[in-house]
Amino acid sequence: MDLSVVVPTLNGRDRLAACLDALDAHAPDAEVIVVNGPSTDGTTGMIRDRDDVDVLVEVSTRTANVSRNAGLEVVTGDVVALLRYDLVVEPSWLAGLEGGLPEAPVVTGPTHRTLDGGMTTEESERRRVGSREVTYFNGGNVAFRRSVLDALDGFDEYLETGGDRDAAHRLAALDYAVAWRPEMCVRQEYSADGGVTTGDRGVEFRSLAYRLVKNYGVQPAAATGTIRRALRDALDAGRDVVRGDLAPTEWFGTGRAVVTGVARGVADGLAARVEDRTPTRNPHGVSDRSDRAVARYDWR
Missing domain, CATH: 3.90.550.10 (Spore Coat Polysaccharide Biosynthesis Protein SpsA; Chain A)
Known part of the structure; x- marks a missing residue:
């Protein structure tokens, strides 16, 4: 090996x-x-x-x-x-x-x-x-x-x-x-x-919706996972609001970011699914570009 x-x-x-x-x-x-x-x-x-x-x-x-x-x-x-x-x-x-x-x-x-x-x-x-x-x-x-x-x-x-x-x-x-x-x-x-550390919820849910829709299309397998995750997080945040640990404005702002992220992820996932119809499902992979490196030091 x-x-x-x-x-x-x-x-x-x-x-x-x-x-x-x-x-x-x-x-x-x-x-x-x-x-x-x-x-x-x-x-x-x-x-x-x-x-x-x-x-x-x-x-x-x-x-x-x-x-x-x-x-x-x-x-x-x-x-x-x-x-x-x-x-x-x-x-x-x-x-x-x-x-x-x-x-x-x-x-x-x-x-x-x-x-x-x-x-x-x-x-x-x-x-x-x-x-x-x-x-x-x-x-x-x-x-x-x-x-x-x-x-x-x-x-x-x-x-x-x-x-x-x-x-x-x-x-x-x-x-x-x-x-x-x-x-x-x-x-x-x-x-x-x-x-x-806490990440960006909008980015997180955009990525979640994108990868599920890209891999499975618009079907219950994709929708159920995203909706279940969003509802669970919303309920957890709601409890924080009731306890006074989270401001209502922050809760609404996070909810808006989640909804926007899911909508964008679904749209981009559908576009990616059309762009790469093979089981690989990776229109943005290694072969997509060759300009990632700005410098390379090879001591082999």
């Missing part, structure tokens, strides 16, 4: 250094590609001073899927892993990856998160959407056979969030299995507040 590891990063120099140290210790023969950008914390200099990074790709767009695809353009391995910059692989990671590949062409594993009260971990997630059984994967800790990534044409760059969820739906459409290997584990150290 020739393994390539793509590590997208943005303004995380110290955490990236720890990630690379762990890769060098536990997967020393892997080809390592760091996709940076646009960072302003000295990441480029830190990478250029190391001897365990094979390629550094600088990009100007702050989205995970663009960074992922920029890395996929330069990998040479027949197996490609995606690793988030703030995660460190554990000693069993490589053995778990290798052990999962005979079972399925996509392998993922859990993230161990250290909190004040102890440690949490993830479990495999699977859901039926319409007639498909979709197995989701950990977008910051996953490995693919190169042929699978070619069939997917990488990740959909329309999506600002949820690119790994979208890819899971497309894997199911292409009849690719996903293996869950607990040994393929990574670790993330959290600060006291848990390190959780």
